[in-house]
Amino acid sequence: MANRMETIIIVLVLISIVVSAATVYYSTNMLANITALSNQVTSLQDALEAKLASLETTLVVGTTDSVELTLDPAQAYDYFGWNIMQQIGGTLVSVSPGSSTGTDFVAELATAWNASSDLKTWDFTLRPGVYLSDNVEFNASHVKYSFDRAIALIPSIPEGAPAGLGYDLIINHTEVLSTYKVRFVLNFPFAPFLGILATRSSGIVDPKYAPQAQVNYTASSARNSTPLAFVGPYVLSEWNRVAGRDLEIKLDANPNYWNIASGYPKIKHIIFKFYSDSSTLRLAIGAGDVDMAYRQISAIDAQDLETNPNVKVWHGVGTFIQYLCFQTKRAPFNQTKVRVAVAAALNRSTVTETVFLGTASPAYSIIPPGMLGSTEAFSILGDANYTYTKSLLAELGYDETNKLTFDLWYESSGHYPQSDSQALLYKEALEASGVISVTLKNADWASYKLNRDQEIMDAYVYGWYPDYLDPDDYAFLYWASWLHTNYSNSTQVSLYDQARATTNATLRTQLYAQIDEMAAEQCSVVPLFVSTSLAVTKPNVYGVYLDITMDMRYWLISK
């Protein structure tokens, strides 16, 4: 009987032998296959050519994003999820690539539309010859089905996009007028309705894959993982997740894409590679592991890559804005003058230049520049306008000896980009006035939201990513109840309601301008900066549109 230690070692050795044996066996197998191939040289060449061809027609995209929950339009509410859905699904209308306003809509599944004068009845003529699964032709019933489903699911998915965008509040009902004609009847006049229809949550679903319940990721097959009708340029051919994060996503060109005639999609296969954080993604694009890195390359890395000849950095506008909220229900910010004084002491450019290295631009209106109704209202307060700040605060008895003191809160678990550095610079700028003393406080995202709802924060930085591209989805932030600033202003609200009740662009522009002006006087919420978007690609990649929609339209990309 051998020594026990020895027996254990022997067992280990045996295991390793088995493993290595397996290795050898398999590797020899592979060798066998290869030799078999090399026997038929021609076929080998074919294989190689095929491989090369596929390389030319495949775009490898690296990202730090991940689909948050699902690809069901009735639920999905995250950037990446919506971006994938845009590639595989279809909406009635969409925003034309390169749009600067986000409101120039082009035909997609609908070829024509018109709204009644009261903006409550919207009729759409559908595109014929678009096919769903099993050669079922797309028709009005599908549109009705899609919207009825989305609204019906709202109670069971209260956190879903349709709930967030208020489908149930806006849409009264949907009528099938004829095979190719559909009508939406709204509860109230709603100008930005096209904006809603252009969002992912208005994607048309395929009844065959869209039960009246929500659809989630199922390991079984990619097709069953989404209820969307595959009428987009691509179809979802692979989707694997681990522990609620994406592991791999593959898109293949959709053979019955309605617009295939005009040569889209340019690239046949899109493969998404999921990186852990921006630094690893940056290393990957630097090393040429991926053709394209989109979201998130940090500002400093982007600056670094500008000088790298092996990559091309694309810059575009953005619609993500951050703003400073004041708790107006108690001192000191129950006094408008204090709010204005603080707003005037802010220094936006130092943040956009130092923290974001120019990948963000100062915002003087809650509505992003370029978009209808965007103004420079807040610029009248100026930046680091200390004389004004001092004079205002002096009126209230604050000075170098008796400083205005308050807590400035920021979120510290990485929910917003660089919120810690931002906060530091805001504090610096405010205190440079000499009459303000700021205490920085931080909380992780969950606690931060709790604090917001409990209204314990004097001043806090918040961010907004739009649901649909219309000033209508921004202007209300000045008095949004869920920000718990306790600021309300009936005049602004009525202006807002007028604006959403008309399609007259000039009128709307004026209305939003008025809202902005009042906001600049009131300073309940102070816009800080608006993001820009950026993508990094290999030099041989073309057709990257980074417009105000912030949608990445992969079918336009070629290499």
Place this chain on the structure above:
Amino acid sequence: MLEVNSLTVDYPTRGGTIRAVENVSFSLGKSETLGLAGESGSGKSTLGLSMIRLIPPPGRIVKGEIRIDGVNIVELPESKMRILRGQKVAYIFQDPMTSLNPVKKIGAHFVELIRTHEPNTKKEDALERTKKVLGLLGILPERMNDYPHQFSGGMRQRIMIGLGITLNPNLVIADEPTTALDVIVQAKILDLLENLRRAYGMALILISHDLSIILERCDRIIVLYAGNMVEYASSAELHKNPIHPYTQGLLRSIPNIELSDQRLSAIPGSPPNMLNPPKGCRFSPRCRHAEEKCGLMEPSLIDVGNNHFVKCFAANDEGVAVE
């Protein structure tokens, strides 16, 4: 076959150097028995261990030579030394409870020993020999597959002895082989040792603090005190006329029928601090006959007739002055 010449062993410590053994010389013929007597700390074990060059570090032999069959092992390279151990010289330790590998079967100990020294022995043969040895020790062969903790102390000491004699060496060194055992077992073990020694014609060095055992088991005796040989004689001679006061003390401290008129007594005082031992005669501070020169001069080891060596001014006046 064993010849030790003016052997000196030092232990460098943080406090200073301890001279554990100071030029000890003696020799041992084939199948002779020698006893090393002395209190604990007198350097017995160090002397014993230096015979197989296993003095625990940092102790080391600084002077003198040890010849086994003429080979001076002090200069021997470790590789050669290793072969010598177990094959020519066996060493039996004081505490049988801790001198076997607790996670090794008894049989394995033997097999390992045999195959280390005779690499081309088959395992079966090794096992056979083990069985034989165990037989000699009066242990059932099937207990080969038991672990040490399954044996009693006496049994384990038998096994240690067995391991010692397996390769029938010429010399066995038994360092307090029975101290850890109770009296009845002691006798048995010593008898076993005795018989095996005769049977295999081995020489034996028996180290013990118990002079009585040595007196009855050994031909010659070395009495060590503070690393010095203080007396060296045949047991009979030593028994008849012990000269060194220390030896006398030791003898007096054994219960003895013949000296029944004298009452039992222990040696007053305690062993010296080896870091700075007393000047002159190491024993002088505890010696009842000590004169002042004992503290000034160190007596030398002198033959007082029929191979009876003594290191004391009581036996002779020769000595070296110490500064």
Place this chain on the structure above:
Amino acid sequence: MGLRTYIITRIILTIPTLLLLLTAVFLIMRVLPGDPVALHFEKKATPETMEALRHILGLDKPLWQQYLDYVWGVIDIGYMVEHGYPNLGKSMQVTTEDVGGQIFSAFPATLELAIYAIIIAVVIGVLLGVASSKKYNSVPDHIIRGFGIITYAVPIFFLGIILQLIFGVYLRWLPTGLRIAPTVEPPASITGLYTIDSLLEGNLYKFIESVKALLLPSFTLGIILSGVFVRLTRTNMLETLRLEFVTAARARGLKESTVTYRYALRNAFLPVLTMMGLQFALLLGGAVLTETTFSWPGLGRYIVTRINFRDYTAIQGAVVMFGLFVTLVSLVVDILYAYLDPRIRL
């Protein structure tokens, strides 16, 4: 007491501990500020919609009922058989995904990391420990001891970042994150351990890739842990080397290597083994940071991300999994110990 009964009793004994753990976490999660429901609504949320979601998540039930439901789910064997993973409830962040499934998909990553890390730690620890004990009080000994102590003082993620900087950024030898380079298709999941699966798949390329990805994280964790084993091996070796049976072995003229490994180490190893068991809790703690550093898609990272969403069920599930893992390991270690030490008879 037979081995089987021993194991069974051990397992039974772990149940109260686990239950305690579960209860503790259940309560901790409930006092965490931030409401999982509120966290679903980035933007507009009316009390009604919140209430609706709360109902969907079963958070409107009384606490004790939530607790009972949860415990029942954990011990529901039928469900486990049906789905291949225990019923740890639905995730609160991803309201329709089974936490059990997510955890079982994330666990292999942690397991693989842990296994390689502990192997590295023990190998480094034992080798260095033996070396320094043999060269006791010499310069190498002091250097090794220094190493042993320094590992206590190095923040694990700092070591990780430095390794990333050197091997990932400057030398570009090894990937700085993920279980396998994103450009490589992960092997078909059989055991969930990429290194094994890739071999079973017979794909050496994938095997090499997954090993490359493993090197940095497992060494980061391994090196940090090795310190304990270095000092433990060293002290035990020093003690064992002083025991009589070692001297006795030398006195029998056994080879020094035999004496060192078969005699001294063999006996000194048992405490090291026990330490292995104890270290696992520490290891998993370290895994949390290592996984975050190398964005290793394992349980540790899962927990950290889910804490930010107050995903009660997810964290409960992960904790139970961790607890099970730790107890299981200590069980295995105990059995191994008993097997290695004849003095312990089961």
Place this chain on the structure above:
Amino acid sequence: MKEENEAKRSILARLIPGFVSLTKHGPSGWMVIIGLVIVVAIVVMTAVAPLVAPHDPIESRVGPIASPPSWQFPMGTTALGQDMLSRILFGGSTMLQVSAISVLICFVIGVPLGLFSSYVGGNLDKTFSLIIDAVYAFPGLVIAIAIAAVLGPGVVNMALSIAVVYIPSYFRIVRSQVLSIKELTYVEAAKSIGAKWHSILFKYVFPNVVPSIVTVATVNFADAVLTAAGLTFIGLGVSVSIPDWGYDLTKGRELLSSGGWWVITFPGVMIILLALGFTFIGEGLSELLNPKLQR
């Protein structure tokens, strides 16, 4: 006043020889000394930082953004153009506070709990031990993270969350000690002469437990430093308006891919030094206290 001076002097008078005597205990003694020197040095450094720091550690754009070490900025600058050197000089305070407070809390809670529970024994002791073991068996950091999230950021809260993790180790060491001491004759004797249990606890038992507690405390110090760094790494650290090595190290990662080694290395090394100082003290002490390890 005068008495106070007397007291002070006598403390010094006792301290210095104690310190010197350390040198007489070979390597382990020296370890303690080195450890003490490191820790004291860092404490002093943070204390005098305001006097010696070339720049305000918080102020941004005092230099170019993310520039490597230069003559003007010996340790380079951060991504916000802050002076790394100044941040290093100031940055120790948070960790020192966190570790000190956490040790204090552990001491105040863990020790009495251990003493009490183990001395009373019985079911109470069993239940306590069960709970403690459950906590002990579980990845401490995860618990710390959860609790830190409960309490929110801040020095004291961090310390608390760390304390929760380390109380078990105090409890266990105290308990094991007490269980062994409890049976000692003089304690038995004290019992027999009918001394009150709390007086026994604090007159006889406690003094014997102290040494091992001190050792645990120093180890706890080191661990607290590392855990604090870990919590900061996960985003549960203190606000940016306080310079902190842990924060710098975490933030430094953003410069990783563009090779910004200096923002990572310097804070990291400082953390190691601090933890190392405490570890040295702990190791040295434990070796001095139980020579078994020392040999």
